[in-house]
Amino acid sequence: MKNVFGIHPTAVIGDNVRLGDGVTVGAHTIVYDNVVIGAGTVIGAHCILGEPNVAIYSDVESYRNPVLTIGEGSLIRSGTILYAGSELGAGFECGHRVTIREGASIGHHVRIGTLSDIQGHCEIGNYVRFHSNVHVGHKSTVKDYVWIFPYVVLTNDPHPPSETLLGVTVEEFAVIATMSVILPGVTVGRNSLVGASSMVRKDVEPETVVAGNPAKTVASIHDIKSRADGTAVYPWPESFDRGMPWQGIGFKKWRDSAESQ
Amino acid sequence: MKNVFGIHPTAVIGDNVRLGDGVTVGAHTIVYDNVVIGAGTVIGAHCILGEPNVAIYSDVESYRNPVLTIGEGSLIRSGTILYAGSELGAGFECGHRVTIREGASIGHHVRIGTLSDIQGHCEIGNYVRFHSNVHVGHKSTVKDYVWIFPYVVLTNDPHPPSETLLGVTVEEFAVIATMSVILPGVTVGRNSLVGASSMVRKDVEPETVVAGNPAKTVASIHDIKSRADGTAVYPWPESFDRGMPWQGIGFKKWRDSAESQ
Amino acid sequence: MKNVFGIHPTAVIGDNVRLGDGVTVGAHTIVYDNVVIGAGTVIGAHCILGEPNVAIYSDVESYRNPVLTIGEGSLIRSGTILYAGSELGAGFECGHRVTIREGASIGHHVRIGTLSDIQGHCEIGNYVRFHSNVHVGHKSTVKDYVWIFPYVVLTNDPHPPSETLLGVTVEEFAVIATMSVILPGVTVGRNSLVGASSMVRKDVEPETVVAGNPAKTVASIHDIKSRADGTAVYPWPESFDRGMPWQGIGFKKWRDSAESQ
Numbered sequence: 139m140k141n142v143f144g145i146h147p148t149a150v151i152g153d154n155v156r157l158g159d160g161v162t163v164g165a166h167t168i169v170y171d172n173v174v175i176g177a178g179t180v181i182g183a184h185c186i187l188g189e190p191n192v193a194i195y196s197d198v199e200s201y202r203n204p205v206l207t208i209g210e211g212s213l214i215r216s217g218t219i220l221y222a223g224s225e226l227g228a229g230f231e232c233g234h235r236v237t238i239r240e241g242a243s244i245g246h247h248v249r250i251g252t253l254s255d256i257q258g259h260c261e262i263g264n265y266v267r268f269h270s271n272v273h274v275g276h277k278s279t280v281k282d283y284v285w286i287f288p289y290v291v292l293t294n295d296p297h298p299p300s301e302t303l304l305g306v307t308v309e310e311f312a313v314i315a316t317m318s319v320i321l322p323g324v325t326v327g328r329n330s331l332v333g334a335s336s337m338v339r340k341d342v343e344p345e346t347v348v349a350g351n352p353a354k355t356v357a358s359i360h361d362i363k364s365r366a367d368g369t370a371v372y373p374w375p376e377s378f379d380r381g382m383p384w385q386g387i388g389f390k391k392w393r394d395s396a397e398s399q
Numbered sequence: 400m401k402n403v404f405g406i407h408p409t410a411v412i413g414d415n416v417r418l419g420d421g422v423t424v425g426a427h428t429i430v431y432d433n434v435v436i437g438a439g440t441v442i443g444a445h446c447i448l449g450e451p452n453v454a455i456y457s458d459v460e461s462y463r464n465p466v467l468t469i470g471e472g473s474l475i476r477s478g479t480i481l482y483a484g485s486e487l488g489a490g491f492e493c494g495h496r497v498t499i500r501e502g503a504s505i506g507h508h509v510r511i512g513t514l515s516d517i518q519g520h521c522e523i524g525n526y527v528r529f530h531s532n533v534h535v536g537h538k539s540t541v542k543d544y545v546w547i548f549p550y551v552v553l554t555n556d557p558h559p560p561s562e563t564l565l566g567v568t569v570e571e572f573a574v575i576a577t578m579s580v581i582l583p584g585v586t587v588g589r590n591s592l593v594g595a596s597s598m599v600r601k602d603v604e605p606e607t608v609v610a611g612n613p614a615k616t617v618a619s620i621h622d623i624k625s626r627a628d629g630t631a632v633y634p635w636p637e638s639f640d641r642g643m644p645w646q647g648i649g650f651k652k653w654r655d656s657a658e659s660q
Numbered sequence: 661m662k663n664v665f666g667i668h669p670t671a672v673i674g675d676n677v678r679l680g681d682g683v684t685v686g687a688h689t690i691v692y693d694n695v696v697i698g699a700g701t702v703i704g705a706h707c708i709l710g711e712p713n714v715a716i717y718s719d720v721e722s723y724r725n726p727v728l729t730i731g732e733g734s735l736i737r738s739g740t741i742l743y744a745g746s747e748l749g750a751g752f753e754c755g756h757r758v759t760i761r762e763g764a765s766i767g768h769h770v771r772i773g774t775l776s777d778i779q780g781h782c783e784i785g786n787y788v789r790f791h792s793n794v795h796v797g798h799k800s801t802v803k804d805y806v807w808i809f810p811y812v813v814l815t816n817d818p819h820p821p822s823e824t825l826l827g828v829t830v831e832e833f834a835v836i837a838t839m840s841v842i843l844p845g846v847t848v849g850r851n852s853l854v855g856a857s858s859m860v861r862k863d864v865e866p867e868t869v870v871a872g873n874p875a876k877t878v879a880s881i882h883d884i885k886s887r888a889d890g891t892a893v894y895p896w897p898e899s900f901d902r903g904m905p906w907q908g909i910g911f912k913k914w915r916d917s918a919e920s921q
Contacts, residue, residue, distance in 0.1 A: 139432050139464060141411055142451060148411070150663055150670070150687050165411050166427050166445075166688050168705055171661050180456060183429055183447060184688075186705060186738055190664060195702060195735060203661060213456060216447055216480060217496075219738060219756050234480050234498055235739075237756055237774055252498055252516055255774055255792050255810075267560070270516050270534060273792060273810050273838075285560050288516075288534050288552055291810055291838045293856065297884055297893040298835055299789070299807050299900050304887065313559055316534075316552045317580045317598075319839045319856045323887075334554065334580045335598035335612050337839075337857035351612045351857050351873045362558055365565065365584075371558040378560050400693050400725060402672055403712060409672070426672050427688050427706075441717060444690055444708060474717060477708055477741060478757075495741050495759055513759055513777055528821070531777050531795060546821050549777075549795050549813055574820055577795075577813045578841045578859075595815065595841045596859035596873050612873045623819055626826065626845075632819040639821050 141165060143180070152188065152203075158210060171203040176210025176228060183216040190222055191240050209246060221258065233270060245282065247381075260305070265382060269316075277305025283375065283382070284308045287316040287334075296322040309344070311373055318353075329373045331359055345373070402426060404441070413449065413464075419471060432464040437471030437489060444477040451483055452501050470507060482519065494531060506543065508642075521566070526643060530577075538566030544636070544643070545569045548577040548595075557583040570605070572634060579614075590634045592620055606634070663687060665702070674710065674725075680732060693725040698732030698750060705738040712744055713762050731768060743780065755792060767804065769903075782827070787904060791838075799827025805897065805904070806830045809838040809856075818844040831866070833895055840875075851895045853881055867895070 145151075146165040155169050158177030163169060167181055170188035181187065187206060194201040204223030208214065211228055217235035220226070224238055227246030236250050239258030248262060251270035256262075260274055263282035268274075272286045275294035280286070292306040304323035308314065312326045315334040326332060326342045333349030333356070342348050347357040359372035371377050375389040384392030406412075407426040416430050419438030424430060428442055431449035442448065448467060455462040465484030469475065472489055478496035481487070485499055488507030497511050500519030509523060512531035517523075521535055524543035529535075533547045536555035541547070553567040565584035569575065573587045576595040581587060587603045594610030594617070603609050608618040620633035632638050636650040645653030667673075668687040677691050680699030685691060689703055692710035703709065709728060716723040726745030730736065733750055739757035742748070746760055749768030758772050761780030770784060773792035778784075782796055785804035790796075794808045797816035802808070814828040826845035830836065834848045837856040848854060848864045855871030855878070864870050869879040881894035893899050897911040906914030 139451065139455070139459075139462070140413055141429065141431065142455065143459065148409075148670075152662055165429055166706075168663065168687055170663065184427075184445060184706060189738065190661065194661070194664065198661075198665065201661070216450065217478070217739070235496060235757060253514065253775065257792075270518075271532075271793075287554075287559060289550060289811060289839075291856075293809075293838055296887045297896075298809060298837060299896055299902075300886070300888075300893060301900065301902070302886065302888040315559060316554055317550075317578070317839070321856060334552075334582060335596075335857075364561070364563065365557045366561075366563040371561060374558075374560055378562065380560075380562070400712065400716070400720075400723070401674055402690065402692065403716065404720065409670075426690055445688075445706060477711065478739070496757060514775065531779075532793075548815075548820060550811060576820060577815055578811075578839070595813075595843060596857075625822070625824065626818045627822075627824040632822060635819075635821055639823065641821075641823070 146183070155188075164216060170222065172205045172222065174205060174207045176208060176212065178210055179208055179212040179214070181214045182218070182234075185214055185216060186219045187214075188222045189219055204240065215252075224258065227264065247383075249381075251288070263310075267381075275303075275305065277303050279305060279307045281308060281310045281312075283311045285313045285374075287314065289317045290314050291319045293320060294322050311375060312342075313374065329359060331362075331372060407444070416449075425477060431483065433466045433483065435466060435468045437469060437473065439471055440469055440473040440475070442475045443479070443495075446475055446477060447480045448475075449483045450480055465501065476513075485519065488525065508644075510642075512549070524571075528642075536564075536566065538564050540566060540568045542569060542571045542573075544572045546574045546635075548575065550578045551575050552580045554581060555583050572636060573603075574635065590620060592623075592633060668705070677710075686738060692744065694744065695728045695730070697730045698734065700732055701730055701734040701736070703736045704740070704756075707736055707738060708741045709736075710744045711741055726762065737774075746780065749786065769905075771903075773810070785832075789903075797825075797827065799825050801827060801829045803830060803832045803834075805833045807835045807896075809836065811839045812836050813841045815842060816844050833897060834864075835896065851881060853884075853894060 149163045150168045152171040156174045162180040164183035167185040173188040207225045209228030212230040215234045221240040223240035224242040226244045229247040232250040233252030238256040241259035244262045245264035248266045250268045254272040256274045259276040260278040262280045267285045270288045273291040278292045294303045306320045307325045309328040311329045314332040318336040321339040327344035329345045330342045331347045336353040337351040338353040379385040410424045411429045413432040417435045423441040425444035428446040434449040468486045470489030473491040476495045482501040484501035485503040487505045490508040493511040494513030499517040502520035505523045506525035509527045511529045515533040517535045520537040521539040523541045528546045530548045534552045539553045555564045567581045568586045570589040572590045575593040579597040582600040588605035590606045591603045592608045597614040598612040599614040640646040667685045671685045672690045674693040678696045684702040686705035689707040695710040729747045731750030734752040737756045743762040745762035746764040748766045751769040754772040755774030760778040763781035766784045767786035770788045772790045776794040778796045781798040782800040784802045789807045792810045795813045800814045816825045828842045829847040831850040833851045836854040840858040843861040849866035851867045852864045853869045858875040859873040860875040901907040
């Protein structure tokens with residue numbers, strides 16, 4: 139197919155852009171100054187990489203675009219806007235029209251769905267999965283292997299509008315189902331599950347299920363059985379491995395070998 | 400006005416694209432291989448049609464772009480992304496920056512609002528209306544004359560993340576109000592009404608109103624009166640006809656004549 | 661930096677477009693006929709300004725694009741679509757991929773976040789702040805100094821689908837937290853606070869806090885203390901001034917001087 143791979147002639151490329159071997163830059167995509175893209179990465183059409191921060195509008199003379207780094211083997215789908223001053227690890231993949239602002243630190247093998255809005259100044263671990271339209275406020279911390287589903291919001295302002303920002307922390311392997319809101323300063327515990335449409339204002343204990351508005355503890359995750367075969371589903375790494383480092387190995391075997399390293 | 404109709408010189412057109420008479424393709428729009436567009440259809444600016452599926456990234460040599468078909472007399476507003484491998488009926492109309500992935504089968508005279516995200520591998524009937532920002536998961540079935548309002552999610556995974564997908568079914572003439580979530584495997588019955596901000600985990604009986612988190616049955620649809628004139632509002636086809644096939648005819652008269660065919 | 665300021669050569673400009681001194685129009689942006697842009701305004705890349713209304717598709721011969729006016733010193737971030745027939749005051753600022761349809765009247769120094777969807781035929785005052793992904797239905801009235809957070813919906817149809825539209829009114833200084841829905845015809849009172857994930861079906865009294873699904877009054881705003889220092893937070897203008905006309909002056913002093921004018 140034409141117009142999919144390589145540097146498209148309609149792309150607009152700034153100064154001091156470093157493209158690794160075999161990088162694709164799609165039609166009408168704009169790459170501003172000081173963007174570093176790892177080998178084999180595919181940038182779709184209509185993207186903007188290294189979008190300047192707001193400081194450029196107040197003092198263009200002294201403005202210097204911060205570095206945006208995108209790891210090797212990544213796939214940035216069309217319409218995505220990545221600000222200058224963030225760092226994305228290897229194997230990053232995103233849907234369409236994602237926005238990631240400055241100061242985001244994102245690990246390796248992360249996937250972020252269409253229309254998600256990462257406000258920047260946040261930490262996202264490795265193998266994190268965001269479905270479409272996830273909103274992550276400043277100062278959020280999302281650890282490895284977390285799953286977040288559509289229209290979830292991680293808030294940060296306990297009494298808006300204010301200058302007090304208390305980020306949300308989501309611990310390893312936690313799952314937050316669609317349309318849930320996590321209030322400022324809340325910790326969502328390791329291996330926990332937040333049900334759909336929850337409004338979570340208190341910390342979620344590890345390995346518990348919370349649900350409702352406001353959210354309350356409704357079960358242990360160990361109580362949930364598969365609707366396909368009746369077996370235990372959670373902690374999910376023991377029943378799901380697609381795209382995870384334990385794929386084809388089994389979580390416990392992988393963990394034991396990994397921990398032994 | 401300039402720059403609105405015709406094939407804009409900045410459009411990028413692939414191989415084996417079949418454009419019907421009088422088709423418009425807007426500025427900076429990209430049409431990939433094997434797209435078929437019916438006569439009189441208008442494609443806005445900054446669109447992507449026939450976006451390749453993910454398979455292209457793993458094996459470009461053997462990849463062949465599936466056909467995308469858009470029916471005649473359609474209006475695809477700017478910024479919309481339609482994947483290869485879907486089929487949209489005649490008179491399709493959508494807002495801006497809609498995403499429709501592969502394997503979507505969409506009937507005729509459907510309207511889908513700005514920023515809606517149709518995940519593909521789903522069935523959508525005729526004369527369906529989605530307002531802005533509706534999210535439709537894989538395996539959803541939405542039948543004819545259904546209305547869905549902003550930020551509604553049709554889910555599919557009963558214990559995320561898993562490989563068990565149970566789609567939602569929305570029956571004819573059902574209405575789902577804004578910010579509601581329909582849990583996996585639920586059937587929303589014919590002529591029913593789901594109130595705003597509902598979290599629906601059980602089937603909704605035909606001709607009932609459900610509301611709340613979790614949603615409960617709160618009324619029969621026949622109990623709801625117009626705030627304009629106090630008359631019965633539901634089933635809505637008897638009080639609303641704009642854009643519907645019974646416009647200017649009356650629903651019962653149209654139905655009787657249609658059923659007699 | 662290149663490619664940020666000035667009229668980019670890839671921009672497509674229509675007839676009768678009036679650009680004030682020092683206006684920037686970004687790469688691949690389309691400006692249709694009859695757009696008026698005030699001095700010093702920056703239009704990002706991939707925008708569409710003066711998008712024609714739907715009438716153009718039914719009768720292109722007689723269609724004349726209504727005027728779109730953007731005030732001086734504004735910042736329209738990339739990917740934004742502004743319809744013909746709206747008016748935006750000076751100092752307007754928006755995020756990425758905002759949509760504002762025809763018939764919107766927007767005051768000065770307003771900020772609207774990424775992906776927000778303003779349906780048009782609405783009134784928005786001065787110094788209003790919308791965060792990302794706010795949905796404003798037709799006939800909404802949002803007065804000065806209102807704050808609305810992500811995924812809030814201002815609805816308008818009391819029994820959808822119908823031809824009865826009852827807009828929401830949000831009074832001065834009111835705050836609506838994330839994921840809340842305001843039902844048709846509701847008035848959100850001056851200085852009030854709507855908690856996150858609320859479903860508001862009754863008027864909100866001034867200076868009260870409502871929360872829940874359905875929302876109930878839970879406190880006076882005067883009861884809420886800062887998590888940073890324990891002081892009263894609301895009415896918020898007395899504790900927050902960034903970007904407001906009383907910045908560096910103090911709200912009461914500013915108000916007294918302003919009221920004396």
